[in-house]
Amino acid sequence: MxxxxxxxxxxxxxxxxxxxxxxxxxxxxxYFHSSDACDWNTEGCPALTITWxxxxxxxxxxxxxxxxxxxxxxxxxLSFFGSGNTQxxxxxxxxxxxxxxxxxxxxxxxxxxxxxxxxxxxxxxTLSVSQEVTIHYPVTITTSDRQALxxxxxxxxxxxxxxxxxxxxxxxPHLTHLPLxxxxx
Numbered sequence: 001m002x003x004x005x006x007x008x009x010x011x012x013x014x015x016x017x018x019x020x021x022x023x024x025x026x027x028x029x030x031y032f033h034s035s036d037a038c039d040w041n042t043e044g045c046p047a048l049t050i051t052w053x054x055x056x057x058x059x060x061x062x063x064x065x066x067x068x069x070x071x072x073x074x075x076x077x078l079s080f081f082g083s084g085n086t087q088x089x090x091x092x093x094x095x096x097x098x099x100x101x102x103x104x105x106x107x108x109x110x111x112x113x114x115x116x117x118x119x120x121x122x123x124x125x126t127l128s129v130s131q132e133v134t135i136h137y138p139v140t141i142t143t144s145d146r147q148a149l150x151x152x153x154x155x156x157x158x159x160x161x162x163x164x165x166x167x168x169x170x171x172x173p174h175l176t177h178l179p180l181x182x183x184x185x
Contacts, residue, residue, distance in 0.1 A: 059089075059155040061165035067173045070144045074169050076100075076151065079134040082107075082127025083157050089123040089135075091153040096143035096171055107133035146172045 008015035062077045078091065089112070093100070100121060103111050112123040112135060127133060141149070149169040156162040 059153060059163040059165040061091075061151070061153050061167040063151070063167040063169045066168065067170040068141050069172050070141050072141050073101075073138050074141060075136055075138045076167060077134060077136050078153055078165070079132065080155050080163070082125075082129060082131035082133065083160070084127075084129045085157045085159065086124060086126045087155060087157045089153065089155050090120060091122075091151070092118065092120040093139060094149040094151050094169075095119070096141065096145070096147065096149050097151075097169075098140040098142050100137040100139055102137070104136040105134075107131055108135075112137075141169070141171050143171050146170075146174065 005015055059078065059080045064075050064077065065072075068074055074097070076091075078089065080087075080089075091112075099116060099119075100112075100114055105111065108123075108125050108127065110123060110125040112121040114121045121137075123135065125133075143149075147170075149171050151167045151169070152164055153166075154162050154164050
């Protein structure tokens, strides 16, 4: 139902639901009425409550700070919500960064595994719906070149579209400071 609600919202169309019962005796005690026929029974009136939030597979990634020199530490933060299905997170680190340091986990007890040859970390777990997960880990800038270190992470779940998130760090930036001028009023 969540997918139908999201699609209807995205297209600007109303969501129409149909409830039905197999052909049983009329006296079975199940009567369906639309909400516009509820003047006589407001407590028994059907209602659908929708709470909007971040989509389950939405993945967010941040790098703090977003620039630094060779030898400086950058902390990446990944956050997303559980879906009730098995989710797999893959985060390939950019060339120019070290292997990740200690992981700080919130909402999961599964620690990501790091594959040094691929310079990639992988995490997989089955979380309850809307359970928020945040994974923090530090890396060190190892390159002496001035460049953008672009990092793309991907979150996949069975039967769903993968979500991606990007974080960019500027390695060894050229910083220019402008003079400060004060004006007396």
